[in-house]
Amino acid sequence: MQILLVVATEGEALFFGALGLEVAISGIGAVNAALTTLQVAGSSRPDLIINAGIAGAFPGQGLQIGDVALSNTITSASLGAEDRDGGFLNLQKLGFPLHGDLHNRLPAWEGATDLARRLGLKAGEMLTLETVTGTQQTLDKLQHLYPAALTEGMEGAGVALAGLRLEVPVLEVRGISNMVGPRDRESWNIPLALKACRSALERMMAEV
């Protein structure tokens, strides 16, 4: 199976380089990720696109710093409109599909749940946001809107949207560097998250 790895930063590309996969560096954010994925995967036509990197984990989902999560759904979590009362109007409520009849929630590679089970990892909904959550208020709002969400990151939905356009399945694989909540930069452990993600990717290569 030919796999394209899309990562946000050069550091991540260096870290995952030894896996011997085709690697594209997108830059931060979903727009960068979508543009890069369309360009690179549009040319190399992989069988699977993996968006790998680090993410914040939502408390209460059984994930800790240094764990790894896989996506079965990739959600563009903040694309919509704010209502007068502060509520969130998603794309379904607004009547704007993102792709075909899909709105904020985009399906990930159909093999994700089975692969996660075989690797002993969690698979679930992974959110994509423009801004790293830094307050309890935003955490509460996101958990109310997306009670099953495992993680938040900044690129997944861009890669997923490009994959849908190219008809290539997309999987998000993230090592947990921090817990989502009030900003506490000292608690982030990026090296541990990257090591965990690389080790999960190595084990995945033996399975797919």
Ligand SMILES: O=C(O)c1cccc(C(=O)CC[C@H]2O[C@@H](n3cnc4c(=O)[nH]cnc43)[C@H](O)[C@@H]2O)c1
């Ligand atoms: O706020 C800081 O000081 C800070 C320091 C280092 C890195 C950052 C980032 O914002 C990294 C963004 C990068 O990592 C992913 N990521 C990791 N954790 C989260 C999160 O809790 N929420 C959203 N994105 C996260 C993201 O996908 C980017 O690629 C900040």
